[in-house]
Amino acid sequence: MARATLPTESIGSLPIGRGISPRLSLVVAIVCGTLVLLTTVLLAEHETTRAIAEQERLVGNDLATSVDHILNQIRTRQRPELAALVGQPCADVSGRLAKLQTSIEYTRTANLALGGRLYCSSGQGSLNAPLSVYVPSITPGISLHLLPQTPFHPGVPALSLFDATDKDSGILYLITGDYIADVLSHGISYGAQDVGLSIDGVGFLSDNGKFVSSLKSARSYSTLVKSHLWPFSITLSSSAEFASRLRWKYMLAFNAVGVLLNILIGAIYLLAFAPRRLLLHAVHSGLRRNEFHIVYQPVVDIASREPIGVEALLRWNHPTRGAISPSFFMAEVESSTLLASVTGFVLHTVVMEMNRYAPAFPPRVAVNIASGDLERRGFATEVLALNRMLPTGVSLVLELTERFLLTQSAKTVTAFRTLKAAGIKFAIDDFGTHHSNLDLLSRFPFDYVKIDRQFVSTVDTDGCELIKGIVSVAKHFRLQVIAEGVETEAQHRALQAAGVPFGQGYLYQRPVRAEQFATLQEHRSAPSLPPQK
Structure with missing residues (x-):
């Protein structure tokens, strides 16, 4: 992510x-x-x-x-x-x-x-x-x-x-x-x-x-x-x-x-x-005051560099503190009663913007969900309802971190399988950073594995063999591999050589709002005019 x-x-x-x-x-x-x-x-x-x-x-x-x-x-x-x-x-x-x-x-x-x-x-x-x-x-x-x-x-x-x-x-x-x-x-x-x-x-x-x-x-x-x-x-x-x-x-x-x-x-x-209470209060107020918004970063086919999907990322533009990354508030939100509101905001906003800008977007949109979401009563029903509201041809991908899946209950497994049966796809986010367990790949029917940026950053130096190993494991379980945090051409070439099909990172495009993303895609797809004589 x-x-x-x-x-x-x-x-x-x-x-x-x-x-x-x-x-x-x-x-x-x-x-x-x-x-x-x-x-x-x-x-x-x-x-x-x-x-x-x-x-x-x-x-x-x-x-x-x-x-x-x-x-x-x-x-x-x-x-x-x-x-x-x-x-x-x-x-x-x-x-x-x-x-x-x-x-x-x-x-x-x-x-x-x-x-x-x-x-x-x-x-x-x-x-x-x-x-x-x-x-x-x-x-x-x-x-x-x-x-x-x-x-x-x-x-x-x-x-x-x-x-x-x-x-x-x-x-x-x-x-x-x-x-x-x-x-x-x-x-x-x-x-x-x-x-x-x-x-x-x-x-x-x-x-x-x-x-x-x-x-x-x-x-x-x-x-x-x-x-x-x-x-x-x-x-x-x-x-x-x-x-x-x-x-x-x-x-x-x-x-x-x-x-x-x-x-x-x-x-x-x-x-x-007190800082936690102040933070959660600020998040709650931010939701009411429309301080939050969604940005989208494309997931590209490494061979062609064409977008095949996007990841929806939550951003907070605080009126006095400016742009605040989710890494500074989501950990507290996930352990509070605000989780349902924040996740609901992200899903509803994604559905609304997909419907508005659908022709300019790739057919897959990924949304991060937190550890308590699958445990919440009614979460699966809510997601199924929103999934039906997506434009035709657009599929939803839910990203989960592996550290969360290692300790989940039967309720989590039931929600996971219910959503999977409805055509919603799942990805393991930040794979390899939290006690990787191959048993996860057999117990949960994932569709994607996202290699964490810390491994991608070394793929063009001494980390290529590790990436190849992850690709080999993913193929064994019939999973698609997405490399996060691709920032240089050298990394791009090394990932392509290692057999990674998809990539995501600043090299391809920084996260932008829906209207900006649509504009960029329109410019990308517009035919170039022949030079005038």
Whole structure:
């Protein structure tokens, strides 16, 4: 199919949309937008979880440090003086023990142990109680235990801190659970709902001063922070209100980003296809304003150079941009609802002009149809009706590109055969440029094969054998061969030598309007006058 060229300044400002189909692009844009929103939701949830865990870790570390401070203070305050009392009779040291205990904060009592038994208390004086009641497992050095209660204070949890000075002997500090609970309760003000201190996994002391034998069911967000100095852990879970507040904070932030990204995706989509919409709108307006017209280029017998047919080519004369070639708008038209209007314009115009100028035109007129035409309902009926309106002796040829035929449906095949049965002929346009498939030639009853101009341009140099091969294949399938884009005499001679019967190109004639074509044909056929003497 012959193409007209445009000046660079004409095509540079023309809004053209290229690439994937608009429908697929819209689907891609919607999918991308949905993925962006889902991603922002997941990221917001992830950041919420991370922020809650980080907050719980910070609060847990702060509480553990506070308890560490209490235990360190108890362990070191008056320790030499108390250690000196171990082993001395309670009657001699009870007063001294009571006085020393008052200077040790957070302790309920300080007790002396000897031989595995408690024998002296800062609160009760002399006593005789097994050390194992307060210290379930005695180890050298310091040991810390959580007690659900003590014999003298049933139902009141306590911490027992035993500082061994010898085997089964040492100082026992009892720390009231309420002191520790006061420290733990500070975590509530930082968004925690449940806070506890656990030792050896036997249970935990809650922020309300209660002893729980087993940890509560874990919440969605729970953290365990171990002390680096003492054998206890802080367990805490954030409140639902705190978690909800953080979740909304991150949801709003990330969703705002998601909305902005979706706006950007939408803007990119609109910008990408705004040129296409503008172009299609311009085509639609051009059809209404009669900006389109048809030009005709002859197909000649190469041996005689006489026209044996014409190809009808659509042209657009834009009021401000000038002449616009179909190569700059037909790709978009073919994938839009304007295809029926454009193809209909071409067919109706050809029929009208053939009837007006029939005697001056060759007997065959070729019209290019697009990929969606044979798929359209009613297309075959429309073409058959127009074909009957052509002048007697004029036959219609429909040109299709092979890239289109490779993927067509049963509907296409039915329309093809219906038109063929009515005497309409078919040509493969641009043969050899789109995955040539010999199976096409056997499945579709074509009449012509049009060799693309890119092969014709090299026929007089190194492409002659390829042209001969195409001619041989065409003869096998009983097809006529037309060479497109013939521009030089050298190409003409090479095509003739290669056995190509028909040609089309600027060498023979440029595309012109119907009235110009008729005038040229009349001049061609007019007998030349003998020279006057």
